[in-house]
Ligand SMILES: Nc1ncnc2c1ncn2[C@@H]1O[C@H](COP(=O)(O)OP(=O)(O)OP(=O)(O)O)[C@@H](O)[C@H]1O
């Protein structure tokens with residue numbers, strides 16, 4: 001589904017990703033771990049097309065389509081979803097407005113029928129309930145005044161509504177309390193664990209992986225994938241730290 | 249009064265004097281007198297044809313204990329200039345809510361001179377400007393507080409949003425205060441669309457025009473919230489949205 005080959009990029013002329021390759025098949029869940037500043041968020045933003053994250057070499061395809069020829073909103077319509085490490089606040093724009101316009105923009109781009117008000121609200125209610133988020137929260141402006149954990153939960157409601165093919169979730173577990181972690185984990189499984197979908201989880205801790213069990217775990221350090229393995233690799237990293245595991 | 253103004257006069261400094269010349273001499277200003285204890289609602293939708301010069305001048309006298317609410321949407325013509333010379337009686341209130349939305353080579357201005365002639369009067373001015381292409385939007389507002397006009401309370405809240413590098417916003421709040429027990433607050437900011445919000449919206453699939461429109465609607469939201477007459481309110485809001493959709 002996602003093929004990244006020898007990807008290099010620059011931010012403000014500074015090289016961050018230095019030849020990163022990774023393949024994810026439909027039906028798989030991959031986790032990326034790695035030290036602070038390794039380039040994990042940079043990878044997510046670069047795939048999403050954030051301005052300023054300049055691709056200098058290599059490529060990435062989503063179901064055979066070259067992501068880098070698409071505008072950010074076209075990548076979303078092609079099935080890509082980014083969960084943000086730091087979700088953005090948008091004063092004056094309600095979550096419901098934001099999501100309805102987003103979903104219908106995607107549908108227009110794909111030549112599908114748009115949802116009317118009633119259909120959209122039903123969908124939003126269903127996904128809010130799945131993530132245990134009060135519908136009242138969705139009437140408020142996007143992420144404004146949300147706690148850290150509420151923002152992460154709201155992002156998963158967004159994912160449920162937009163129903164992507166591939167989700168790249170950047171530290172979705174950070175800021176969640178113990179119960180919320182369980183709910184969000186179950187939500188990710190319910191929305192994304194399907195044969196035709198795939199997930200790339202960026203995380204620092206095993207705790208989310210207890211709920212969303214990865215098929216593969218990779219270590220990203222200094223702009224490259226330096227080690228890959230099965231689910232046990234995450235446990236090994238947690239036990240021994242990056243230095244030991246990467247050196248071995 | 250019959251000599252054409254020059255740029256040396258502060259209140260004409262940013263105007264399009266060629267356009268002014270085409271309609272000179274100006275007709276007598278419109279007078280609005282609000283009798284003691286009365287409440288008056290007025291509005292202006294300045295939507296002159298492309299290339300036209302439109303100058304609207306108001307002289308407003310608000311008697312003791314009276315209130316005048318004025319809503320203005322300034323969007324039409326090559327030059328669109330709306331001026332207010334307001335004199336407040338004891339314990340009276342003046343409230344101006346306005347939006348300027350311009351593109352092309354438009355010059356759009358709101359010029360106010362609010363005189364607190366007696367004690368205990370209050371005034372509020374809220375202006376939101378959205379300027380694209382080579383448009384110039386100006387707010388020049390002086391507040392004059394007479395020596396015996398104690399307990400005056402006046403505010404000016406001026407915010408402009410520039411959509412292109414080539415657009416210009418001028419905001420000149422000015423205070424002339426001769427009384428000592430006075431509360432005057434003014435704030436003026438010039439900004440641009442939030443890039444982080446635009447990328448967040450794109451990452452959810454929203455096309456750029458829809459995203460910009462939503463952010464701009466949020467920016468002017470509130471200006472017409474308390475228009476008393478629903479049909480006037482709808483007309484002002486619809487005209488504002490139609491205008492800003494031409495700019496994104
Ligand atoms: N806008 C920017 N300008 C300059 N450098 C940047 C910018 N954004 C990121 N970087 C640098 O790129 C490197 C990778 O950052 P990135 O956010 O991708 O790390 P990360 O692996 O996600 O780390 P963390 O685990 O702390 O979230 C860091 O050295 C960071 O300082």
Ligand SMILES: [Mg+2]
Pocket residue numbers: 040041042085170
């Ligand atoms: Mg990060």
